Amino acid sequence: EAGVAQSPRYKIIEKRQSVAFWCNPISGHATLYWYQQILGQGPKLLIQFQNNGVVDDSQLPKDRFSAERLKGVDSTLKIQPAKLEDSAVYLCASSPNFNEQYFGPGTRLTVT
């Protein structure tokens, strides 16, 4: 079974630029999550999708972050404009039901 795919793996941008991350969950998984992991901390949930609907985006900084999950499969997370404090690893995870979440390798973002 193929795992959660994410791209790119690494991205370096300057502050005030925009960036987008892509996630392809495990086939058949209805629930998709985006987490932000700042160095030295545990991952923090940004947004949760159930199929193509948003279940929880209470911790998403909506003034600069946006996410969508078209057709209930792939998802894109965007940051516009980026700030220095957005430097982190962005993790995508998927889950088939109420069960463990499967994580992708993450995208390491560096904002300079």
Place this chain on the structure above:
Amino acid sequence: AQSVAQPEDQVNVAEGNPLTVKCTYSVSGNPYLFWYVQYPNRGLQFLLKYITGDNLVKGSYGFEAEFNKSQTSFHLKKPSALVSDSALYFCAVTTYSGGGADGLTFGKGTHLIIQP
């Protein structure tokens, strides 16, 4: 609001000795508890979970964890540590809202170092 505490930033254990990585949680309602492991430059890997039933759960690579409701704890254990167990370990909690699995709330992580 739910939270997870991992009181130790680092745990050092000699190879072959038993290991324990501590985790306590706070949640409204029934907790669903998980342990994940993260190796350098790798994604999070699932180790084990507690949903309901037996308080002692067994997981991957010989790890186990004990759910203690009165102490709100979910400590990770292994009878005999291996050098290859050295990694960053995260405890996480969530609840089931009826609409599906909620997002996980993670602790800050514990570095486990197994010395040969």
